[in-house]
Amino acid sequence: xxxxxxxxxxxxLLLLVLTVGVLAGGYKIWQLSLDxxxxxxxxxxxxxSRAVVQFLDGTVAFAGFRLARQANGKRRLLRTYxxxxxxxxxxxxxxxxxxxxxxLEAVGLAGTPS
Numbered sequence: 253x254x255x256x257x258x259x260x261x262x263x264x265l266l267l268l269v270l271t272v273g274v275l276a277g278g279y280k281i282w283q284l285s286l287d288x289x290x291x292x293x294x295x296x297x298x299x300x301s302r303a304v305v306q307f308l309d310g311t312v313a314f315a316g317f318r319l320a321r322q323a324n325g326k327r328r329l330l331r332t333y334x335x336x337x338x339x340x341x342x343x344x345x346x347x348x349x350x351x352x353x354x355x356l357e358a359v360g361l362a363g364t365p366s
Contacts, residue, residue: 284353289314291354292333299347299359300337308336308344315348328352337361 292312300307312333319327333349345362 288331288351288354289333291356292331292335292349292351295349295351295356295359296333296335296347299349299361300335303337303361305337305339305345305361306341308338311335312349320352330357 289312293310296312297307312335315332315334317329317331320330321327329352331351333351335347335349336344337347338344347359347361349356350358
């Protein structure tokens with residue numbers, strides 16, 4: 253009877269450790285995503301400022317992600333964000349930002365707002 257209780261306690265402890273691990277991993281992924289979004293917001297504001305256009309809505313929108321291969325063959329996750337801006341205050345145009353982690357890979361603005 254003692255071994256049965258010990259076995260049940262061990263199973264419960266293992267389940268608890270696994271649950272905590274999954275929650276911690278999920279939190280880490282969520283935090284990395286928030287950090288990347290903050291970096292994208294900062295880059296969008298700086299890009300609009302340098303291009304002398306107005307950054308609209310004050311935030312970027314997540315557009316997707318993909319895996320890409322580096323020159324050394326390792327894979328990395330690229331996140332793409334979009335944002336709106338205007339040069340005349342009336343018509344919107346859309347820009348984009350591609351990040352690898354928090355590092356800028358590409359940024360672009362449309363030629364003319366439409």
